Amino acid sequence: MNSAASSPAPITDRPANRMGRIAAILVASALVAAGSAIAATPAYAFAVSITQDGMTFEGDDIDPAAGATVTAYNPTAASGGTDAVIPSSVTISGDTYPVVTIGYAAFRDEGLTSVVIPSSVKVIGNSAFQANFLDSAVIPNSVTSIGDSAFNYNRLTTVTIGNSVETIGDDAFEDNDLETVVIPDSVTTIGEYAFYENSLTSVTLGSSLVTIEESAFEDNLLTSVTFPASISALNASAFRDNASLTDVVFLGAAPTTFAATGVDGSLGGSPSVLVHYGSAFADPAAAAGFTTPTWQGYNAVPNPIVTFDLSGRGVAIAPKEAVFRTAISAPIAPTAAGYTFSGWYTDAALTTLADFSTLITADTALFAGWSAVAATDAEPMLAETGSSAPLLPIGLLSAVLLAAGIALRRRAA
Template sequence: MHISRCPDVRPARWALGAAALVLLLPALATSAAAADTVDLDGVGYELRSPASPSLGAAATSYDPVGNDEHPAVTLPPSVTIDGRSVPVRAVGAGAFQDEGLEAVALPDGLTTIGNRAFEGNRLTELVLPPSVTGINGVRAFGGNALASIDLPGSMTHLGNSVFSENELTSIDLPAGLEYLGHGVFSDNALAQVDLPPALATMGQDVFQDNPTLGTIRFLGPAPEIIGGPENSPVARDDATTPRVEHLWRHGETSGLPQAFTWPTWYGLATEPLIEVDFVAGAATGAHLPESRLVPLDLGTPQDDAPWGTIVPDDAPPTPTAPGLLFAGWTTVGDDPSPWTYGQPLRADTTLSALWRDDSPRVAAIEVTASAARVDVGGTVTLAAEGFDAAGTSLGDVTDDTLFASDVATDVVAGDQVTFPTASSHTITGTHEASEARGSVVVEVVEVDEVDEVDGTDTADAPAGFVDDSGVSRGGTDGGDDGARPATTPVPTDTVAASSALPATGASPAVTVVVAVGTMLLGMALVLTARRAAAGRRA
């Protein structure tokens, strides 16, 4: 019996499965690729590393048709790819090249900008976020119309031709910028550029084709030049010939590996600058001028060294300090000396301010004494009042005044003078600060031991006793220092009349009344007696 076998269909099935898998592979690949990219407002984004989404996304393409804001474009800080939000970290090479853009807004968080990323557009201004610390992309913004660039303080390097072929007239470079590549600012319209102290390396022809460039100022040491001394870091074209300014301390005498030379550096005329600092000296709270960079431009190549100065017409504002007046400058160093505007300066210099007292100047003083006339052995207290040149009182200046007498035996102790001898004594006061002088005369008299009128001993006369001259001779209630209190002299005729009256103990006025009454009574008695006698005769 013949039994026939069915053919084995398993190989055919495997073949069909393999064929189906081959047909599905392109679709699977397309699906995987789609999962790593996204389009948003005309911009295509893709993961920088599908295996590491945390590295973020890069903008890699642009279609103006999908952007309602064209010719402006805004890149978001993050995009969603394959259901995950990832930061936008980069702009890929040529992503926006030649797309007619006039404005672009870049997000904080962006770190990388590729070759020719925005080349050939019509951008007029650019603000780079702080996250962009450098641009390595060749001609990343070349061939635009940029007139304004805001570089972040975090920027450390700019690559080759990054801003070439634009319309820049000025540029503010960050202090921490360390590297400038070949032709970074070539073909612009710059007038002056300050290169920061941190700049360490420069490429060739950084400022090529900037015929309006008049000055390049290096604020740090001479940088290393890529390509060696035969390649100019500034420009090789005949139209770009700026003056190179550099700090004097970074010149040939500095001993640095790279140093600026004078009078030329890489074929360009050089001008050393010295730094002039201003300090307050003895003043506190002073307002001082800011430091100056002074060009050493008054020498010739035949001189040992150039020199410069600050001319009076360009002098900084006058310093001020509380209670003081500025009196000039002096140099600081081993051999300080006065300095005025216009005098030569040959090296970095520190000038210290000189000051004088700002209080009103005493032009004259008036000296007074506590008594104009005293007994021998008496003491007076002196005072001095100051006056300015206009005669306005400046108040008491006794503490600032030295007193002296023209009589050698007088004892002067501060503002008090004691007189051992009788005569006219002239006391002179001298104001210490201004040397203004004033004087006063004090009469010193001998003490009369016996009163010449009645022989009464007046040495121990009571307070208020008045002698024939009308001057007080008695002691004072507060103790006798020999000084004579101010008194009103008593007329001598009144004194004589009162001394002829009986000693009644009454006051002089009462005594006079009694005397007049006695005289009238006597006259009345005489008149009565005469009338009585006449009556008897009759």
């Protein structure tokens, strides 16, 4: 992992054992970029370009609405130097083009310390900002894809990924100093080595994530990870070399693509990793489901259960399964004849009230507190017999006496 104070080395100075893979990525990226340009340009189209403020833009003279691509940058004092501000549109030959793409290696190895990406941009291409000195990046909500090696070999400590990004390419944020990252719900795929060799202590994975490729989060400082129900492919070494990783939570079914524990295990080779899962996704309840005490060679346990002890009063409340390290909501307050419910307690002696914001990490029993209802409607005693007699409401008693008086007058008449 990098030190935030260190400067990223030029591409040619990268460690030798990684140069082969980097070279292959760069060659492939160039071929893909060239092929895409050829395929996307009809025979009758004419590419036009302009360079302004140190940036070179290219577009199609037939279809300005399709937008322009930033293809190169010259960080001179007149252009903004190492603080690049990309415009949202550019005028080429009298036509206005929205800037929609940051092209292959457009800003690579140019010494950038900051960059502003406009909300017109939809695609950040391969190696677009590779090997600079960026310490932060904000990717707008308009962007749908982040290319291979787009921001690797910088010194990023923070990154904001927009909520329309669907794919994060191979090596996209490799070799930075990120400590936390939030993957938005729009992302479905995270590529190989995407966040390799950072300083991540926290990662939030979005609810649509399907695939995490090989070594995507290798060599970080993660202690826990929660996988969304959507995850189905968790490839080899995805979380290798996170020495402090202890708790892994799956919100859905076991992934169909997964490498068992070991040097290339999806969750690394640490014996301290504990997998938590929902009972609905256990084998045999679910085909190829999770198992206890181990699953795929990792220690594994079902989610904790919260039970409710009513001390024999009221209608029984079904136990609740709590996702590991989350809180549960309080059940509807129970009722019992002759008693008032006074709250839930964490002990049978009813000394400590339960706090429903507490995160549940183990099976938990809660106990209902009750207080007897005070007798407020005591009946009067008859003077001669000592027996109790119900008091009639004053209005009803008056009516009875009036009726009796009327009956007596009629007899007398």
